[in-house]
Amino acid sequence: MRLAFGSRQFLALLFLGLALLPWVANPYILYVSNLAMLYIILALGLNMLVGYAGQFALANAAMFGIGAYGTGLLEVRLGLPYLLAAPGGAVLAMLIGTAITFPALRLSGIYLALSTLAFAMFSQWVLLHWYSVTYGGGGFRVPHLDLSPLPIGPDLGIYYLSWAVTIVLVVLAWALVRSRIGRAFVAIRDGEVAAQSLGIDLLRYKALAFALSGFYAGVAGALYTPLLGYISPEGFDLFQMIIQKSMIVVGGMGSILGSVIGATVMVAVLELLRQFKSTQEIVFGSILIAFVLFRPRGIVTLLRRLPGWEEPLSSFDRRRYVVTAPSSPAAATGLARAAAEPTRGEGR
């Protein structure tokens, strides 16, 4: 008998728990959980770009900032209500993320990393120095979230808004990676030459991956604005990028569930170390190095060892396709017999 417990059930339980949390948790725990949900969104977007499509880009923190600033500035400068400003900020991050990375699309590896890092530095500089728009290094306050016809305060309001948005984005990301789009991403990551010869347009799918990660980061930024009530450039610096990167490494590159686990675990680590500020970066760095060295595909690889755990190889539901296996006479050909011996490296 098999215990049918897998990533779906895990996620369902996690979000059920998060839905019930406000009844038992204090405001601090609630805030940290809310933050964890935003990081889940960030990690999902980054994992689609880095883990699935294999594009090692370092502009995600900047996209997060653009989403947050876009939302905040639309509220403060143009007086838009949050529910209009937030999608605006998210779309702005997606558009800038896609536009700016177009020159970067022809680069790969370390060159891509450096050019996107340069963009991240540039956007920091703009946030700091374009005072007439961004209020410079001091940042600015944003209005409290007002969902007024609904009987819900600003803190619980942003909590449940984040909860709903996170669930939607997890489900969408999950569906995407197990479609032809996800296969195109993995194909580009695993072999550009073979991907091209199957007709997969490299530039198009890289641009799509950048757009997706920009959108996810933008949405996280848009939710971050009312959660903090205050925005300044320092939240979107290089350390922010390292935090996000470490989440997908710790959770599992190329895994939706890994993004969720990694974000949750690393937010917890960051908060536990909040009192020991001096050790924060050391512990953080050590965890990252330990994972890169000893468990490069993240915590999800441990879960996969549990008896009865079900998670397909590339986030792909295998069981669905077993039933469609035809019993074809071609299976009786000689090559089928040849195939019966799965020896690695035959003849080489």
Place this chain on the structure above:
Amino acid sequence: MKMLSVRDLSVVFGGVRALSEVSFEVAEGEIIGVIGPNGAGKTTLLNTISGLSRASQGEIHLAGSRITGRRPTEIAALGLGRTFQLSQLFPGMTVLENVMTGLHLRTRASALAAAFRTRGMRAEEEEAAAKAWQALAYVGMERFAHRPGTELSFGQQRIVEIARTLIGEPKLVLLDEPAVGLSLTRVAELDGLLRRIRDERGVTLVMIEHVVRLVMDVCDRVVVLNYGMKIAEGAPEEVTSDAQVIAAYLGSGFDAARRSS
């Protein structure tokens, strides 16, 4: 109809002339072998046809369309399939997923349709999976459907690559040494598979191959390259008895070995 025509094709990398003024034609439904010693320019020829290398001079037409200078993606969309000398299965996918990826050009679902799992997208996905199973059964590899591609032997990986290419219904498939690493009995099976692909599916094949027996058996004609130049072309028996070819490639012992077998 001419499926492929290569005219005066030259490819220069820096100062190295990898191909010079190679011309040949392939009719629809033919199986053509490309042979020649290492470094003769065989893989460069396939790479240039598939758009991975740039032609310095000359023209290539695929089923009547000029493909010189086009991107690999466009050439694939015009009906060119390709397998590689070193297997290019995607290690992050199962064998079945690899083969489904071969349907990329035959499926339509957009990112939005995929994200929201529209009815059309799900139907397309089911059909893709069913076709992938059929393609795997066709080459006799369906028992590996759920294995990661990297668990297979190199020979098996190349067979899966053939399935991945075939599923996209190409008109012409370029095979780069499909028999490397196969034992003699497996070579005989590959022989049968290649014939079936041509006879049942009407696919034209151009293959680089070092296994002489396979070339002799399955190819209608053979093109021989040496130092980037075409030195012979013709039926396998003619070519392998050509003195220039024997000297360049087969070695002087070949004729004796053939007589004794």
